[in-house]
Amino acid sequence: MNQQTIATLLQSLPTTPQESFHALLDGLFGFENLALAQTSVLEGSSLFDPKEAIIYFTNADYEAHLRQATSTEHKNLAFSLIPITDTSRSALLTATKAINKAISSYNIIFFLSSTHLSIAFTTRRYAKNTHEKKDVLEKIILIKDIDLASPHPAHIKNLLSIASIEHGALDEYYKAILEALSIEKLNAEFFQAITGHFLDFCQHISLPGQAGGADMGGDTLADTKREFVLRLLSRILFCKFLEKKGLVDSRLWDTSLSSEYYHEVCEPLFFTTLNTPRESRNYGLLNDIAGSKIVALLDSVPYLNGGLFAPQENGDYYKLDSTTGMSRYLNTLIIPNKCFEELFKTLDSYHFTLDESTPYTQEIGLDPELLGMVFENLLSVLFTDNKKDDKDLQKTMSKRKATGSYYTPREIVSYMCKSALAQSLHTKCEQKIEYEKLKTLVFDEVGGQEIATQEADTILRALHSLKILDPACGSGAFPMGMLQEILNLWEKLDEILGKSEPQSAYERKLRILQDNIYGVDIQPMATEIARLRCFLSLICDAPSEHIAPLPNLEFKFVSANSLIPLPKQEQLFYREYENDMKELERLRQETFSTHNKSELESRYLALCDKIAKNAMSAIITNGGNAESTLDENTKLDPRLEWNPFDPHSVAGFFDSQWMFGIKT
Template sequence: MENDRLLKLVEAYQKHFKQYNRPDYNETEVRNDFVNPFFEILGWDVQNKKNLPQHLREVKHEASVFVEENGKQVKKKPDYEFHVGSTPYFFLETKKPNVDIMASKEAAFQTRRYGWNGNLEISVLSNFTDLVIYDTSVRPNENDKPSVAQVAHFHFTEYVDKFDEISRLVSYETVISGAFEKTFENISSSLKKEPFDKYFLSQIKEWRLVLSEDIVKNNSTINQETLNIFVQKLINRIVFLRICEDRELEKYESLKNIGTYAELKKVFTAADKKYDSGLFELIDGEQFEISDSILVDIFKELYYPNSCYEFSIVDPFIIGQIYELFLEEEIVIKDGIVVAERKPEIVDSQGVVNTPKNIADIIVKTTLTPLFSDEKFTEWDSYRIADICCGSGNFLLSAYEFIINRYIEYYMKNCLDMAIQKGLLISDVGNNFKLSYEKKREILQNNIWGVDIDILAVEVAKFSLLIKLIEDSSLYEMESFVKNNNCRILPSLDNNIKNGNSLVDEKYIEFNSNILNDPEMVEKIKIFNWENEFEGEKFDAIVGNPPYIRVQNMVHFSENEYEYYKSEVSKYETAKSDLLDKYFLFMEKGLQLLKPKGKMGYIIPHKFMLIKSGASLRKLLSEKKCVKQIIHFGTEQVFKGRSTYTCLLFVEKNERKTFEIGFVKDINKFYATESAEMKEYPIEYLSAAPWTFLSNEIVRTLEKKKGKCQSLDSLADIFVGLQTSADPIYIIEPKSEEKGIIKFIDCNGRKQEIEAAITKPCIYDMQLEKYAKIEENRRIIFPYYQKGKKQVLYSIDEMKQLFPKTLKYFESFKEELCKRSINNMSENNWYQFGRSQSLKRFVKGEHLVWSVLATQGNYVYDTRTICFTGGGNGPFYGLEKKEDTKESLFYIQAVLNYWMIEMVVKSKASKFRGDYYSHGKQFVAQLPIYRINFDDSNEVKIHDAIVDTVKNLMELKNKRDQQQTKPQKETYKRLIQIEDKKLDGLISKLYGAENCRREDLDEE
């Protein structure tokens, strides 16, 4: 179907190619006739037939606005932006067919410049005759040849034959599947990749350092805090004015024409009179000297040819994310030497990680949508939205953007003519509606609030919000506003975004009155009294990404603060946990700061739902019955370059009757649809106990059989492996065995030999398969023998007599073995295992063995007492029946491998990449094992049938592994499937699960 459409489109273009190639056939015509249909065939909703709100359109068409720069007419925006949700993926710049884009340096530079400033992986250039894709992580230069940074090129005569390849690169399906990012992140190129965010970050870091060095050199009495604030404000002012130039609010190259610091101060004074936001007001250090040459060099770097910035395209959110990374470091003066160092709290939290814009937008949208409904329009002005750990303000930017877009949607839907007449909506040349500057200013002052402990982050948050305010507003509109309202252009945000410690109020003085006499501690703790700030008002919504900092790290950089949280004075319920994480406190404080019926949306690690230390937070949330929704990302990674397992948690300041949870299997599809398949549960399902999520059907089934079941640890003893504390020394891989002597290469690469009689079969670094035979892949040196019921270490004399080669081997590692932390170590026992636990488990008898990390049940029967090592985290666990357990071990094995019991494990367990999850003792010990009533002949019959079927399965798997050809193995695989299904049926009878769907195993 799509190929037919494409074929007709290409044939039509080819048939009248001479006509389309004439100078009078313009860009608008080629877009409408060919480019738009072409990208529709690639799956994009070019004409917005889905009727999405203006800000969520998949394809945004920009009006061609030209301005004068360096005596040239320069276009400020690309022709198309391709989006999924709120995330832009690539720009498309079009030219008329008469322009040879394969030879045009100007067209290539323009396209690459747009994409680079948009911080995008690629951008596309087309006149339909040709379609070129550029890598826009490579910084463009006006003199580059058109071929530089080219990723792909297609001539229109190739569109049909190479459609699959084009589709793989820029189709809608490619974007929402996640293939887009994977494809372009791995573009191999000899060119240096300098994406906008990394390049700009490196520049402002360099400016901070050279400015600081210069200021300290010229002003030796300056203190460290003043220096940091002054330099930060100076950079903010310069960047703000440069952004205003590209947004036509200041004359282009105004900064470039400044030659001295004195001139710059005059510009700042004029800007303060014009904008009046506090951004340009006099600050401490205004009198400091700065070398003019330093400033001139910085100004040069902001313009072509030193850079190709086009700040009219740069999203304020990207600026905020860059500053977030910038604020990881601070300037430190050491013996007169200026250096940039990571802040202590950043070191202990392993660095700043930006929240992706689409995640911030989804959290904001989910949290605020119930508030900003059409029915509540009259209340919109009064809503107070906060981020109480706002950092550089990215969640506040998302919230601000959301509210602006909701006003545009409301006016367009309900009162378009009135909104246009009153000047609330303004239409551009492309017939896109924008909210008036006055209304945006009003929203910023009425609706947006934030707090952060870092004064520099607060300055950046205000700075980013002001950039967002002036976005898409003309100087004429702003000047008209100033004239009509007798005020300056920008509002002050000092009352909206404040510096302080959201978690520490005046109760700290009661805890530690010494703070009143300790200026350094005052500055570090930054007591923040919520009753006094923001006129004592609470909030309708709180959003954000609170810091994830565990107590042991908190103690490193703020011991006094940590002790306050743990004290009775602080009143923090969640601080009672032994292993406190700071985000617990932000959840608790957020709930305190919400108005009745207020909403809160955070992204936090999901491990709190299961781990012991999360009990205090689970207790708080469950007792308040406030959880509304959980979006669980499982092992999907939200933060680039980090293994942080997270969820979105939405709560309300009112008691709820139900909550819902959805599990995200494909994060790219989630970003595209902004939704997950949700399941609803009664709110009572949540408690201080670990939160596990089974289907309602399974929960009901297990509940019915509750009286017939007992926990696994009441039938059997679960044990860990041997604890050598030096596995590479004790575990060996034999190369040969002859006459009772094993030859092998040790962990240092040396040839060794030992007596086989002192070794036992062992498994190491392997996955097990349920009902299959365990095949040893290593040997373990086991220097013990049985004496009565105990395992006793061979003495030195016994080793010399019975195992001299092994003793010699041990002696070659004596230094390493003696370094182990072992009680009562002496010259007579230095070669013993690190711990004596589980020694008796590996002598005789039957037991089950399983891998801790696995993707499914993998409990295997063993009578050969094959050894394994490991503690509470595995890699293996073992199980022995208790003496009074009547059920066969084969029966217990079958129940543990049963799909529904495995689902119980999966619902509780910690998740890891590759779909692995833990089968550790804490997740299996309480599994509900159906107890056979041996006085009931029917149950005995089922029990015996299960045992027989397990034995059949073990025999079939053994025979399968002995077959030589693939067809023979396939025959046994079919027989195994038949027996496996039979076994499921037998166990389902016992649990009454005949009608439960196995698909529930995969609900996550």
């Protein structure tokens, strides 16, 4: 089977479902004996009409190369074609569970709408804590939204990978299919691809000051390039998710729009559009005839705020000429269009999805969490491993590929988060609730049947009051895992409490980020990626019809040395000191939701300066000598030297109450 054959069969599915479905199964799975089964076993579902369904099956007894499963007692492998109108993720998962309960064998389900096809695979295992050999559903894997008229290359690749698998024992054969589709394999492949593009950009980019060599040494230049390129790639990939959500026009990825693609497309997209309210946008010379097409494509892109697209003074080389409205670094910051062409060609071969996977459900595609893990690993290679040149970097990549060291699997992150959550709630609940009940509620997908309404209310109040701090958050794997687990638990508790109008996932995530989750890392680039992962998670659930500006996370994920506590500053005191400190705390809290961050930043830094000067004056007034009393370590309160709005500022101390307003 080849690409064209698969495309032809997909196109004909709605018109000749039984004939085309049989041909598709024959091409993908290659069984000689496919028999039709009765669809009456599916009766009772409200999601689809069982009479319109088609079920084929094959059996280990009469397939020469197919043997009975060894991990279960199944001999059958069923293939169900289910016409369905509701193609949402929740509807597909609900239908998959119902069908797998009705057909207690390995069952691959093809959900068919008039325009798209989704395929569901379900892993099975023997039930625990029972003497019976009864197998149950474990995890659902989806290939979702295959366009019948024009299937995505990634979906074609998924189907071709299935067709290449040889028959064997039923469970081993089924396992091989899932391994061919695994997100772990996808992650490794994407990581290698994006690393290649990263190195390509680093090799061909020219930064201001590079030519003369006076501004940067070799190592400094290499690190500066890496940070610039990593930030550029993170912004582009974020925009690919915005494209999936319908917020960015795919035609913007055409490098023929401009011979200066970075300056005339990327910079206007990032800084003039996503970082600027619509009424304040000025595209300068792009408004002329040559650039009008670019401006037209940017016109519908929303303002997002959040800091991800704010130009960094010492990192983005972005200053506009007041006369032309074009970058002053047009001739000194040079990125060849060819780098972008090759990158976009790779990205077009992958399917992006906005649905975040869980330990129970996975969609085959690049989801926000998977992308975060790729950046986590790339960040570790680039900065933690301290590689100084591209050859060294290539060796590290090869070593990681050989050992499979790409990221911490989400199952492990999920287990760690659930364990911490169950134990914390058990400690925090005012009305003591049995740990085993809490553990079942947190760990089991459908846990909570034993939780009474009053208990659910107590747990929910305790959940909202939790403060989760990761003192070495890296790019945010644990905080994002906690975000997902708190969200899942909140939804379970609302269901137990019977809330008729629960908050949306977006509203819940926003509240969790504001009230519950904090992170610290000594590497500024890590905290940037952690914030990126938060933004991605929010965008996934944001209502497309009204995209609100993203929150500011400067006081949620900070760059600091969490091993060094804040030194005592007993002598730094003046009459209004406590009031000024309270005002500083209020400004910090206000930062999360402000839409005028630059004005708030000015007030914050001005107040810091006032506190520093008044504190020093108070010391001198009280008989101290500014030069002798304030040694090198206590010249100023170190809290006032840290600028949380500067992405390159790293605090040489950590104080949770000062930075987050929480005590640890």
